[in-house]
Amino acid sequence: MDSVSFEIHHRHDGAAEVRLSGELDLCTGPDVAARLRRLLETAPVETVVIDLGGLSYCDATGLNIFANAQRDAELLGKRIVLIRARGVLRRVFESVQFGEVVTVADEWTPFDYTEGSSRYQEERGGPDVSDGDR
Numbered sequence: 001m002d003s004v005s006f007e008i009h010h011r012h013d014g015a016a017e018v019r020l021s022g023e024l025d026l027c028t029g030p031d032v033a034a035r036l037r038r039l040l041e042t043a044p045v046e047t048v049v050i051d052l053g054g055l056s057y058c059d060a061t062g063l064n065i066f067a068n069a070q071r072d073a074e075l076l077g078k079r080i081v082l083i084r085a086r087g088v089l090r091r092v093f094e095s096v097q098f099g100e101v102v103t104v105a106d107e108w109t110p111f112d113y114t115e116g117s118s119r120y121q122e123e124r125g126g127p128d129v130s131d132g133d134r
Helices: 029-042 060-075 087-095
Strands: 004-010 016-024 047-058 079-083 103-105 118-121
Touching: 004 029, 016 029, 016 060, 029 047, 029 060, 047 060, 047 087, 060 079
Parallel strands: 016 047, 047 079, 079 103, 103 118
Antiparallel strands: 004 016
């Protein structure tokens, strides 16, 4: 049976951090989507950081959940940041340019989205795609 863990931590910078682990797929996706939606609607934060480092599997369902969460966040004046995508998931994000839809980063530190910030950041020598419209 597939399972996914969804842990919420409140960060010192005022953001909420969700740590996902396990398998995010068609079976576990609806629960994750509902929890993210509820968090966005109820948490008094501007940013929800989703730590993907513990995911062992993520299919297209996960990408759909993250894109929909970003859409919902924008409607509420908030934002989603995906961090620590590894292996195949990281390559999928890169190949479909998912950083154009949701902010994807190795780690997250607050930065100003209004002044030429980067939607996709890597620590060393990787692509840096600017999005000055954000």
